[in-house]
Amino acid sequence: MTSDQLIVFDMDGVLVEVTESYRDTVIATVKHFAGQQITRDLVQEYKNRGGWNNDWKLSQQILRDLDIEIDYDTVVDRFKKIFWGNGTDGLILREKWIAKSGLLERLSDRYGIAIFTGRSREELESTLGRLASHLRFDPIVCTDDLVNGKPAPDGLFKVAERAPGRKLHYIGDTVDDARSARAAGVPFIGIAAKLQPRREELVRIFQAEGAGDILESINQLDYILAPDGSTVSSDL
Numbered sequence: 001m002t003s004d005q006l007i008v009f010d011m012d013g014v015l016v017e018v019t020e021s022y023r024d025t026v027i028a029t030v031k032h033f034a035g036q037q038i039t040r041d042l043v044q045e046y047k048n049r050g051g052w053n054n055d056w057k058l059s060q061q062i063l064r065d066l067d068i069e070i071d072y073d074t075v076v077d078r079f080k081k082i083f084w085g086n087g088t089d090g091l092i093l094r095e096k097w098i099a100k101s102g103l104l105e106r107l108s109d110r111y112g113i114a115i116f117t118g119r120s121r122e123e124l125e126s127t128l129g130r131l132a133s134h135l136r137f138d139p140i141v142c143t144d145d146l147v148n149g150k151p152a153p154d155g156l157f158k159v160a161e162r163a164p165g166r167k168l169h170y171i172g173d174t175v176d177d178a179r180s181a182r183a184a185g186v187p188f189i190g191i192a193a194k195l196q197p198r199r200e201e202l203v204r205i206f207q208a209e210g211a212g213d214i215l216e217s218i219n220q221l222d223y224i225l226a227p228d229g230s231t232v233s234s235d236l
Contacts (some may be wrong), residue, residue: 029075108136
C-alpha cells in the first residue's frame with residue numbers, strides 16, 4: 001500500500017559519511033592555495049553559521065578569510081581534481097553508506113523515500129551507483145534541478161511537485177537543511193553525529209530551528225518508527 005507520507009533525505013552526512021570526501025576536499029583545496037592546514041572543526045564552524053551548503057563557495061570563502069583571493073572557477077577546478085582524482089584515488093571513493101541493512105527498504109515499504117541534496121547529479125549518481133544501486137529514491141532533486149539552493153525551500157517545493165498529495169518530512173544534518181525545511185513548512189529531523197565537531201552547537205541550532213527530532217544517525221529511525229509501520233515520533 002502506498003503511504004501518503006514521504007521521507008526526504010539529504011545525502012551528505014545523512015545517507016553517506018562524507019568527512020573523508022567533501023569535508024577533507026575542502027581542507028585539501030584550502031591547503032593547496034594557502035599552504036596551511038585548516039581543521040575539520042573550522043569547516044564545521046562555517047557550516048553551523050549557515051549559508052555554506054556549496055563546498056566550492058565555502059572553500060573560496062575560507063581562502064578569502066585567510067587573505068587569499070582565488071578565482072571561483074580555479075577553486076572549483078582544484079576541488080574537483082581532489083574529489084574525483086584519476087578514478088582510483090579520488091576522495092569520493094572514501095565515502096561510506098550510513099544506513100544499516102534493511103532500514104531504507106523497510107522505510108520505502110511504509111512511507112516512500114526521496115532525496116533532496118546539494119550534490120550535482122554526477123556526484124549523486126556516482127555514489128548511489130557504487131553504494132546503494134538496489135534502492136529506489138523517488139523523486140530525487142539535486143542542485144542541477146534548481147536555481148536557488150539551500151537554505152532556500154525550492155528543492156523541497158520541487159519534491160512536493162513531483163510527489164503530489166504526499167506529506168513530506170525532511171532529514172538533514174546542517175542548519176541550511178533545517179532552514180530549508182522551515183521555509184517550506186516541512187517537518188524536520190536533524191542528524192547530529194556523535195563524533196561530529198561542534199555537535200552541541202549544532203544541536204542547539206536544530207532546536208532553535210524547530211527540529212521535531214534530533215538523532216545521532218538515521219539508524220535511530222528504527223527507534224521512532226514502530227514495527228507495524230505506525231510511528232512513535234510526533235512528526236511522522
